Amino acid sequence: MLQVENLRKYFRDGWWGRRLVKAVDGVSFAIEAGSTFGLVGESGAGKSTVGRLVAGLLRPTDGRVLFEGRDIFKANGREAFYLRRKIQIIFQNPEGALNPRMRIGEILAEPLLVHRLVRGRHVRERVGELLAMVGLGPEFYSRYPWEMSGGQNQRVVIARALSLGPSLLVLDEPTSALDVSVQAQVFQLLKQIQNKMRLAYLLISHDLELVSRVAGEVAVLHQGRLVEQGPAASVFSHLCVVYGHK
Amino acid sequence: MSLLVIRELSVDFPLPEGTVYALSGVSLELGEEERLALIGETGSGKSVLAGAILRLLPAQARVRGEIWYRGTNLLALSPEEMRRFRGSEIALVMQNPASALNPVLTGGYQVREAVLRRGRLAKRLAQGKVAELLARVGLPERAASSYPHQLSGGMQQRLLLSLGLALAPRLLIADEPTKGLDWSLRSQIVQLLQDITAGQRAFILITHDLAAARYLAERVAVLYAGQVVEYGLAEDLFSLPRHPYTRGLFASHPARGLKPIPGMAPVLTSLSRGCRFQPRCGQARPVCAREDPPFVEISEGYFVRCHRCFR
Numbered sequence: 234m235l236q237v238e239n240l241r242k243y244f245r246d247g248w249w250g251r252r253l254v255k256a257v258d259g260v261s262f263a264i265e266a267g268s269t270f271g272l273v274g275e276s277g278a279g280k281s282t283v284g285r286l287v288a289g290l291l292r293p294t295d296g297r298v299l300f301e302g303r304d305i306f307k308a309n310g311r312e313a314f315y316l317r318r319k320i321q322i323i324f325q326n327p328e329g330a331l332n333p334r335m336r337i338g339e340i341l342a343e344p345l346l347v348h349r350l351v352r353g354r355h356v357r358e359r360v361g362e363l364l365a366m367v368g369l370g371p372e373f374y375s376r377y378p379w380e381m382s383g384g385q386n387q388r389v390v391i392a393r394a395l396s397l398g399p400s401l402l403v404l405d406e407p408t409s410a411l412d413v414s415v416q417a418q419v420f421q422l423l424k425q426i427q428n429k430m431r432l433a434y435l436l437i438s439h440d441l442e443l444v445s446r447v448a449g450e451v452a453v454l455h456q457g458r459l460v461e462q463g464p465a466a467s468v469f470s471h472l473c474v475v476y477g478h479k
Numbered sequence: 480m481s482l483l484v485i486r487e488l489s490v491d492f493p494l495p496e497g498t499v500y501a502l503s504g505v506s507l508e509l510g511e512e513e514r515l516a517l518i519g520e521t522g523s524g525k526s527v528l529a530g531a532i533l534r535l536l537p538a539q540a541r542v543r544g545e546i547w548y549r550g551t552n553l554l555a556l557s558p559e560e561m562r563r564f565r566g567s568e569i570a571l572v573m574q575n576p577a578s579a580l581n582p583v584l585t586g587g588y589q590v591r592e593a594v595l596r597r598g599r600l601a602k603r604l605a606q607g608k609v610a611e612l613l614a615r616v617g618l619p620e621r622a623a624s625s626y627p628h629q630l631s632g633g634m635q636q637r638l639l640l641s642l643g644l645a646l647a648p649r650l651l652i653a654d655e656p657t658k659g660l661d662w663s664l665r666s667q668i669v670q671l672l673q674d675i676t677a678g679q680r681a682f683i684l685i686t687h688d689l690a691a692a693r694y695l696a697e698r699v700a701v702l703y704a705g706q707v708v709e710y711g712l713a714e715d716l717f718s719l720p721r722h723p724y725t726r727g728l729f730a731s732h733p734a735r736g737l738k739p740i741p742g743m744a745p746v747l748t749s750l751s752r753g754c755r756f757q758p759r760c761g762q763a764r765p766v767c768a769r770e771d772p773p774f775v776e777i778s779e780g781y782f783v784r785c786h787r788c789f790r
Binding site for chain 1: 520521632659660661662663664687727728730731732733734736737738739740743
């Protein structure tokens with residue numbers, strides 16, 4: 234469903250941009266519909282840059298991202314509008330992803346209105362369904378993000394991403410700002426949603442135990458390059474040797 | 480003899496919206512050179528406990544109970560007397576080095592400031608002491624002339640630890656020292672904590688990180704909603720946790736199953752009668768909602784706050 238081919242992203246850094254940073258340097262992988270692909274690596278390895286490229290938030294220096302065979306960086310007009318719906322991204326810090334001056338109901342209605350998926354009185358109904366999907370009651374409709382816990386806010390972010398009917402969610406450290414018991418709740422929810430809607434996940438994390446538990450296929454990124462890739466079990470048994478697992 | 484004895488410590492914050500009961504009836508003991516891990520989730524009261532020991536809580540906090548440090552009740556000291564304990568007897572390494580360090584002073588300046596704090600050391604010797612401390616925490620010499628923003632997250636954490644060690648305290652308290660670090664940095668910091676505490680000083684590790692707690696501490700206290708729910712030797716607690724919350728917390732770890740605890744932690748302004756974990760507990764019985772569970776020693780030195788564990 235998603236194919237990443239020889240993706241590169243270079244940034245200019247330092248005084249007058251004299252230093253070239255190869256954040257992502259020739260990365261290729263593919264994600265099947267309904268599966269979870271884990272991308273792991275240390276801080277600064279380029280994981281988040283890959284996530285942003287796949288979500289179309291950054292343009293690559295070179296290489297392609299194909300969604301259902303279509304290059305997401307060549308699409309324009311209606312096609313680009315459609316692709317933006319189908320690939321959604323969820324960030325680490327839910328508080329930063331939600332506008333503190335909007336109520337939860339407004340936050341969830343906005344993408345529906347922008348993409349003209351629902352109109353008029355049906356909006357409220359649809360928002361209620363979305364809240365229910367992530368396990369939040371209708372009373373959250375008129376709350377503000379700062380009145381809620383981190384775990385509840387991350388559920389809202391997930392609901393907003395789901396509102397557009399995506400096929401792929403990029404999960405960039407979705408639970409590293411949350412407590413472990415809340416993390417487990419969020420992943421239980423993500424698993425249910427995946428089974429129900431046949432969603433694919435690109436899970437970006439530095440938590441090896443989490444990724445080994447959740448992902449089927451895993452790639453290890455090191456200084457912008459993939460150094461290892463394969464089924465989770467075999468990659469991790471090897472990684473433990475390399476990093477001297479604690 | 481015990482270095483630190485905490486008896487029935489309660490802390491609440493009267494706020495306009497209602498009183499927040501941050502800690503309720505916490506009793507713990509720490510021996511000389513003993514290492515204790517406090518584990519619990521956001522809002523369980525871990526950091527408030529550290530703040531209470533060092534008397535660094537906001538002025539409106541209502542603190543009750545006793546905190547005995549080598550025969551002195553810290554809660555009865557005047558502010559001037561208390562200041563003599565901070566840093567040289569008990570040092571706190573704060574959470575989040577990026578905000579705990581002063582961004583406009585170099586690393587070396589900040590360590591030097593801490594070293595000279597007591598006025599016992601001649602200024603000409605301070606430079607050598609600073610170099611020694613930086614080396615102790617594994618920082619290169621250039622860290623002395625770098626500003627915090629020029630250091631990586633792991634190096635900032637090391638710098639903060641060197642401040643904690645500056646006056647060679649008998650008790651070091653570290654609040655979430657491995658938070659936000661990736662796995663290889665995390666194990667480096669855990670190793671460093673081992674090097675600077677084992678057999679040298681008492682240590683209280685406040686953490687979410689079960690692996691670090693197990694490796695570094697001899698004893699563990701689990702906090703939930705402002706109460707210690709389980710307290711005992713680390714090997715016993717990790718091999719056979721008794722309290723349903725501890726079991727749930729362990730099971731929710733990715734390495735141990737990623738199984739969530741249903742529901743949410745209670746709001747600390749409106750606490751009802753009975754066990755605070757009862758609404759989320761799969762094994763709750765009628766008594767759990769009616770009566771507060773007592774904190775009972777079920778075997779020597781092992782305490783649990785649960786009706787189910789001893790009836």
